[in-house]
Amino acid sequence: MxxxxxxxxxxxxxxxLAGGAxxxxxxVWTLSYSSEKQxxxxxxxxxxxxxxxxxxxxxxxxxxTDEHKTALRVAAGSDTGPDVYTMWAGLGLGGEYxxxxxxxxLTKYYEKYGWADRVSVPSQAFVExxxxxxxxxPYRFSGEAVYYDQTIFDEVxxxxxxxxxxxxxxxxxxxxxNGYAAFTFGGAVNWHVMxxxxxxxxxxxxxxxxxxxxxxxxxxxxxxxxxxAFAEMKWWADDYILAPFMGIDEKQASTxxxxxxxxxxxxxxxxxxAIDENADVSEYGIFPFPTGTNRxxxxxxxxxxxxxxxxxxxAAEFVDMFISTPFQSKINGSFGALSVNKxxxxxxxxxxxxxxxIEIFDAAGGTFVNGDQAFPLAVTTEYFRIIxxxxxxxxxPKPAAEAMATFIGNL
Numbered sequence: 001m002x003x004x005x006x007x008x009x010x011x012x013x014x015x016x017l018a019g020g021a022x023x024x025x026x027x028v029w030t031l032s033y034s035s036e037k038q039x040x041x042x043x044x045x046x047x048x049x050x051x052x053x054x055x056x057x058x059x060x061x062x063x064x065t066d067e068h069k070t071a072l073r074v075a076a077g078s079d080t081g082p083d084v085y086t087m088w089a090g091l092g093l094g095g096e097y098x099x100x101x102x103x104x105x106l107t108k109y110y111e112k113y114g115w116a117d118r119v120s121v122p123s124q125a126f127v128e129x130x131x132x133x134x135x136x137x138p139y140r141f142s143g144e145a146v147y148y149d150q151t152i153f154d155e156v157x158x159x160x161x162x163x164x165x166x167x168x169x170x171x172x173x174x175x176x177x178n179g180y181a182a183f184t185f186g187g188a189v190n191w192h193v194m195x196x197x198x199x200x201x202x203x204x205x206x207x208x209x210x211x212x213x214x215x216x217x218x219x220x221x222x223x224x225x226x227x228x229a230f231a232e233m234k235w236w237a238d239d240y241i242l243a244p245f246m247g248i249d250e251k252q253a254s255t256x257x258x259x260x261x262x263x264x265x266x267x268x269x270x271x272x273x274a275i276d277e278n279a280d281v282s283e284y285g286i287f288p289f290p291t292g293t294n295r296x297x298x299x300x301x302x303x304x305x306x307x308x309x310x311x312x313x314x315a316a317e318f319v320d321m322f323i324s325t326p327f328q329s330k331i332n333g334s335f336g337a338l339s340v341n342k343x344x345x346x347x348x349x350x351x352x353x354x355x356x357x358i359e360i361f362d363a364a365g366g367t368f369v370n371g372d373q374a375f376p377l378a379v380t381t382e383y384f385r386i387i388x389x390x391x392x393x394x395x396x397p398k399p400a401a402e403a404m405a406t407f408i409g410n411l
Contacts, residue, residue, distance in 0.1 A: 024056045024311050026318060029071060029082040032062040034251065035273040041331040048327060049318050056314065065189070076100035081308035083315040089126035089136060089300040090373025092380040097304070098135045104305040105133030109316040119323060119340045122367055123300040136302030137319050140335040142268040143298040143361060144195060144370075145288045147275070152180055152263040153285075161287040165203050168290055172240040175263050183236065184262035186253040187246035187391065190384035191372055195266045195297075196241075197233050197387045198371050202291040204228040207366065210293075214374035221405035230390050230397035237391040246392050254278075268298070269336035272353040286356055288364075296364035299373050300340075337361065382407040 026049070033039045039062065046058040061082070063071060068087075075081030076097055085102075087094040097103055110116055115137050116124065123138035146168075148161070153171075156178040162168035172182035186192040202210045205225035212218035213226060220226045242262045245253065257265050258279050265271070266289065275281045289297060303322060305315045321327055328341040333350060337357030346354055372380040386403050389395035395403070 024053075024314055026056060026058045026084070026311070026314055027082045028058065028060045028318070029068065029085040030060060030062055031068055031086065032064050034254075035270060035334075036277060037273045037331075037334040038270065041334040044331060045318070045322050045327065048330075049321055052321065053314075053317075058318070072097050072102060073100070075306070075308060076102040079308070081306045083306055083309040083311065084318055085304050085306055086139070086301055087136070087304060088370075088373055089138070089302050090369060091126070091129060092372045092375045092377045094126065094136055094302055094304065094373075095129065096377045098130055102304075102307055103135045104307045104309070104312055106135060106137065106305060106316065107133045109305075109319070110134050110137075113316075113320045115320070115323065118325075118342065120338075120342055122298075123340045125300065125367075125369070126302075126373070136304045137323060138300045138340040139303045139319075139322055140270075141298065141300045141338055141340050142270060142336050143296050143338070143357065143364075144266060144268045145286050145297070145357075145360060146264050147257075147267050147271055147284055147286050148264045149257070149260060149283060150285050151283050152260060156180065156263075161285065162290055163287075165290050165292065169235075171263075172236070176240060180260075181242035181262040182240040183264045183266065184242040184253045184256050185245045185266075186248050186250035187388065188249040190388065191370070192250045192253065193245070193391055194371050194384060194387055196236060197229065197383075198368075199266070199289040199291055199297055200229045200232045200236075201226070201371075202293055202295065202297070202368055203289075204232060207293045207295055207368065210368060214371060216375075216379070216408050216411075219405055220408065221402045223401075226404070227397050227401040230386075230400040233387065233390050234393075234397055238393070241391075246388070269338065269354070269357045272337070272351060272357070273334070275353070276351065281351060281353060284353065286353060286360070288360055293368075294363075294365035296360065296367050297370075298367055299370050378411070379408060 030042055042060045046060050049058050072085060119138050120141060123141035127134050127136060156174050158171050158174060162171050175182045209225055213220060242256060256262060275284055303319045305312050309315045323341055325341055325343045328339045328344040332339055332344055333346060333354060337354040338361055371383055375383060386400050390400050
């Protein structure tokens with residue numbers, strides 16, 4: 001019996017050698033998306049990759065934002081983890097896991113597949129932000145702007161989209177006089193309220209000083225525009241943001257917006273699909289937050305190959321397929337108006353809001369990223385804390401600017 005077992009085992013081994021590589025499992029960790037089209041994109045990627053590699057099995061695991069971050073932190077400190085994971089780019093988000101050793105240097109795969117020539121230049125802003133090579137490949141690039149309810153604007157007599165910051169504030173006053181909050185945010189998730197602070201810094205400081213503040217090259221305590229930005233944050237939070245915003249999350253904020261409790265939200269181009277799935281998309285419009293700099297607020301998300309992967313070549317092949325022209329064409333519009341692949345464009349049948357987004361992208365004179373991508377993680381955490389205290393009335397603008405300066409100075 002033992003001899004027969006040995007013979008059978010040897011025969012099986014020879015058959016595997018003759019037949020080529022053994023089957024591989026590929027695990028992809030990503031987010032639980034609010035839009036069905038975004039979740040479907042990863043399902044289609046799973047199916048497409050298995051069709052190309054019939055002996056391999058792909059498992060895509062979706063988690064909420066905080067759960068996803070926690071799972072990645074655990075993986076970084078253990079011997080196991082995903083083969084591929086998604087994360088926002090930037091020093092404070094994707095950079096946390098790069099610095100923890102979870103991300104694999106992809107230099108050889110950039111050279112093999114020509115990714116740098118395939119994806120848009122703005123989406124690559126953080127690929128080479130690290131000393132040890134290239135990390136992550138962009139799979140989406142998103143802009144963020146103001147979505148507004150046209151029916152509410154019409155009702156209160158706002159007859160055009162605000163083109164300056166003062167016009168936006170005047171619109172907020174008119175909305176309040178008619179019983180509407182100007183904006184709704186989910187304060188229970190720090191990054192949602194952060195968006196308002198980011199665009200206010202761009203507005204009060206201008207592009208050059210804003211970049212210098214987020215790169216920590218300018219003193220927050222002595223630069224007047226930093227305190228001015230916190231003062232504007234306080235103005236909005238005191239009277240013109242939906243009152244219970246600090247106790248709700250971003251999904252609840254969206255629900256209140258659809259319920260016409262507030263007129264505007266500061267959201268990304270991915271929101272078009274979510275609106276289409278939840279409301280009459282023809283009732284809504286968009287305009288860039290009027291910072292006065294003509295720079296577009298936005299960010300990239302990357303597919304990272306994990307250093308824990310037992311088959312990084314196969315993981316890189318999955319990344320390559322995801323950002324390829326055929327697959328990006330297949331999921332075009334799922335993650336927003338703009339594909340990271342330079343050869344993929346929206347068709348004539350695209351929704352009007354997506355077409356408006358393309359006009360916004362085309363008109364932009366540059367970009368600036370979310371604070372939690374610009375800052376290292378430790379500074380991001382302090383930035384969140386200070387914003388929340390200003391927004392909830394627990395800290396005044398001047399001490400807020402000083403607190404940022406003190407924290408950065410102690411790094």
